[in-house]
Amino acid sequence: EMLNKTDRRLANELAMPPAALQLQSRRPNSKRYLAAVTLLFTVTIFLLTLCQHFDAVTARTSNALKLQLPHGGILVGRHLTSHKGRHIRGYMGVPYALPPLGELRFKPPVPYGAWSGEKRVIEDSPICMQRDPYRRDLEIEGSEDCLYLNVYTPEEPADTGDLPVMVYFHGGGFQCGSGVSSFYGPDFLLDHDVVLVIGNYRVGPLGFLSTETLDCPGNFGLKDQVEILRWVKQNIKAFGGDPKSVTIFGNSAGGASVTYHMLSDSSKGLFHKAIIQSGTYYNPWAQPQYKGVSVERARTAAFMVGCGNYSEWPEILECMRGKSAELVVSTVYTLFKWDYDPMVPYQPVVEVPHEGAFLTTLPRNVDVPHGFQLPIMIGATSEEGLLKTAPLLNVPLLLDDYIDKFEQILPIQLQYDHHPKEVVAQITRDIEKFYLKNGHTYNKENHQNLTDLISDGWFIAGIDEYIRQRIAAKDSLKNTILPSLYVYLFEHRSPASFSELFKGGHEDYYGACHAEELQYLFPIASQLFVTSAPTKQDLELREAMLSMWVNFAKEGNPTPAHSNLPHWEPANTYPVPYARLGHKSSEEFTILQMERNMYEDRVNFWRKLKAHIPAEQRMRAMKTAPREEL
Numbered sequence: 001e002m003l004n005k006t007d008r009r010l011a012n013e014l015a016m017p018p019a020a021l022q023l024q025s026r027r028p029n030s031k032r033y034l035a036a037v038t039l040l041f042t043v044t045i046f047l048l049t050l051c052q053h054f055d056a057v058t059a060r061t062s063n064a065l066k067l068q069l070p071h072g073g074i075l076v077g078r079h080l081t082s083h084k085g086r087h088i089r090g091y092m093g094v095p096y097a098l099p100p101l102g103e104l105r106f107k108p109p110v111p112y113g114a115w116s117g118e119k120r121v122i123e124d125s126p127i128c129m130q131r132d133p134y135r136r137d138l139e140i141e142g143s144e145d146c147l148y149l150n151v152y153t154p155e156e157p158a159d160t161g162d163l164p165v166m167v168y169f170h171g172g173g174f175q176c177g178s179g180v181s182s183f184y185g186p187d188f189l190l191d192h193d194v195v196l197v198i199g200n201y202r203v204g205p206l207g208f209l210s211t212e213t214l215d216c217p218g219n220f221g222l223k224d225q226v227e228i229l230r231w232v233k234q235n236i237k238a239f240g241g242d243p244k245s246v247t248i249f250g251n252s253a254g255g256a257s258v259t260y261h262m263l264s265d266s267s268k269g270l271f272h273k274a275i276i277q278s279g280t281y282y283n284p285w286a287q288p289q290y291k292g293v294s295v296e297r298a299r300t301a302a303f304m305v306g307c308g309n310y311s312e313w314p315e316i317l318e319c320m321r322g323k324s325a326e327l328v329v330s331t332v333y334t335l336f337k338w339d340y341d342p343m344v345p346y347q348p349v350v351e352v353p354h355e356g357a358f359l360t361t362l363p364r365n366v367d368v369p370h371g372f373q374l375p376i377m378i379g380a381t382s383e384e385g386l387l388k389t390a391p392l393l394n395v396p397l398l399l400d401d402y403i404d405k406f407e408q409i410l411p412i413q414l415q416y417d418h419h420p421k422e423v424v425a426q427i428t429r430d431i432e433k434f435y436l437k438n439g440h441t442y443n444k445e446n447h448q449n450l451t452d453l454i455s456d457g458w459f460i461a462g463i464d465e466y467i468r469q470r471i472a473a474k475d476s477l478k479n480t481i482l483p484s485l486y487v488y489l490f491e492h493r494s495p496a497s498f499s500e501l502f503k504g505g506h507e508d509y510y511g512a513c514h515a516e517e518l519q520y521l522f523p524i525a526s527q528l529f530v531t532s533a534p535t536k537q538d539l540e541l542r543e544a545m546l547s548m549w550v551n552f553a554k555e556g557n558p559t560p561a562h563s564n565l566p567h568w569e570p571a572n573t574y575p576v577p578y579a580r581l582g583h584k585s586s587e588e589f590t591i592l593q594m595e596r597n598m599y600e601d602r603v604n605f606w607r608k609l610k611a612h613i614p615a616e617q618r619m620r621a622m623k624t625a626p627r628e629e630l
Contacts, residue, residue: 065089069235071114078122083187087155093125096231099145105321106216108356109147109227127178128200129325133340135501144325149199149228150179152186153239157193162242164553167197167232169225171252173344175204187523192550195241199228204329205301208346210294215313217351219358222260229270247273247553251518255279256286262371266358273556274371276378278514281363282462284415284612285344288362294349301331341413372473375556379488380463383511385454389447390499414457416611427611434605460599461606484570486558489598490517492541492582496529520545537589541582544591566592
């Protein structure tokens with residue numbers, strides 16, 4: 001029945017005539033009709049003349065922006081201007097892989113290859129086919145033909161020689177997002193001498209569906225990212241970038257992607273520094289699916305699109321390749337168990353070993369990933385959990401249901417429901433005791449407790465585990481001096497809060513929400529919060545953060561001595577030092593304040609709880625962790 005409804009909805013949308021054609025036909029007055037035709041003819045001639053003039057101007061402009069790639073093909077870009085008026089060359093919608101259509105669906109990316117002649121690359125490509133659960137959008141948008149990237153480079157850099165390259169991977173829980181320039185444009189970063197690269201990668205079932213077999217091993221979105229990095233290595237010198245100085249960075253799923261590239265042999269040697277923002281592969285929404293989960297979800301998707309009658313995966317996948325991309329993406333609705341949870345139903349997976357595999361072992365089974373030998377910057381926002389808790393205060397029916405079914409919902413929401421039932425119940429009791437001492441009644445007075453719970457369970461605990469593993473790596477590499485590790489906590493009160501996007505309302509301020517720091521690196525706030533204006537403190541913090549991120553990309557140090565920025569102490573020992581960026585209170589505002597042991601009691605609780613490791617590993621580990629310690 002759901003399949004029929006989905007097909008009918010899509011068919012209705014495709015068959016809907018343009019609004020103009022739905023107007024009632026009327027017999028025109030002859031004089032008015034003649035006057036209208038005359039006016040239309042005059043306007044048409046004027047517009048044609050204007051277009052010819054515009055094309056001539058564009059052609060002259062484009063001739064100055066022609067850029068030849070190593071294989072001989074020519075890109076024709078466009079002029080852009082940074083926030084401070086600096087001239088930028090933009091090459092937008094550059095293909096890096098063949099469109100993953102037809103037989104290429106559910107397969108690794110195929111390099112786009114060489115071409116002859118010119119390609120005009122002056123606007124964003126379509127985003128990858130997706131639905132955004134975080135903003136509670138029901139609409140499915142985008143295109144399957146989406147594997148393109150944008151490159152931005154200064155027209156007249158102050159530095160001589162090749163510039164450091166910064167490659168950004170967008171967030172969106174592996175379900176949505178894109179590299180669109182209105183969100184992730186060069187407005188701020190290109191006031192500095194760097195080359196910025198941002199690309200699309202496949203998301204949702206088109207990017208992460210897996211049968212856990214060679215027929216459809218999965219991780220296609222991450223393999224798209226690898227192809228972006230290979231493209232950068234081969235081509236970025238033509239844009240004035242240094243292929244030997246590439247920094248990868250990302251937020252949320254983009255941050256987790258960075259940690260996966262630091263682990264995967266597929267990405268080894270393609271980058272040289274890493275910035276991890278609010279996500280690692282130890283977070284429950286980003287860690288590989290437990291064995292069998294991906295297969296179950298792939299079978300559900302196959303059934304929902306009408307391919308469930310086949311018994312073998314090759315036949316099932318051939319059938320699914322014949323279905324519309326919209327229909328395949330719509331299957332995500334069937335995987336939610338409560339509201340929009342689990343929020344990330346299609347995650348990375350451990351693949352069957354084969355040539356071209358991106359991930360063949362669980363991250364926890366690797367003590368020292370190759371990326372640990374690179375400079376690393378990693379951090380979070382102070383109220384990451386607002387991503388989930390902000391809507392509760394503004395959707396009363398949702399809040400009532402959440403309170404009534406808390407013991408059933410929390411394991412689904414925090415993704416520890418893979419344990420035996422009695423273990424799940426005990427984990428929930430331990431969490432309630434630690435965070436919600438007075439029960440799980442939730443209102444504006446005690447929202448901070450639940451926000452801390454979700455912040456830690458979804459983000460902070462996994463980030464802390466990654467930091468500890470990196471610090472411990474120096475003991476495994478006794479003859480190797482590891483580059484510095486820098487840790488931050490973004491705590492600044494911004495006039496534009498991302499909690500509004502997650503239906504948190506505009507009137508109340510709850511803290512530095514997930515993704516809040518992005519508006520200090522990219523022009524995303526000007527698109528999402530058009531009525532909010534930055535304060536003097538915001539502008540100061542933005543200038544400082546841009547310098548820190550760029551300094552790190554250049555030198556592996558966010559605050560080198562020559563920068564005139566407050567000193568950011570590296571986190572190579574315990575107690576772990578971290579830089580607090582900004583402050584909740586404008587009266588206590590500082591750009592950077594060094595502190596120690598971020599949320600120590602809270603991360604210690606999760607380290608002992610071990611809620612997000614495989615059930616059998618937890619059983620062994622808990623034998624050495626007495627109950628009274630929790």
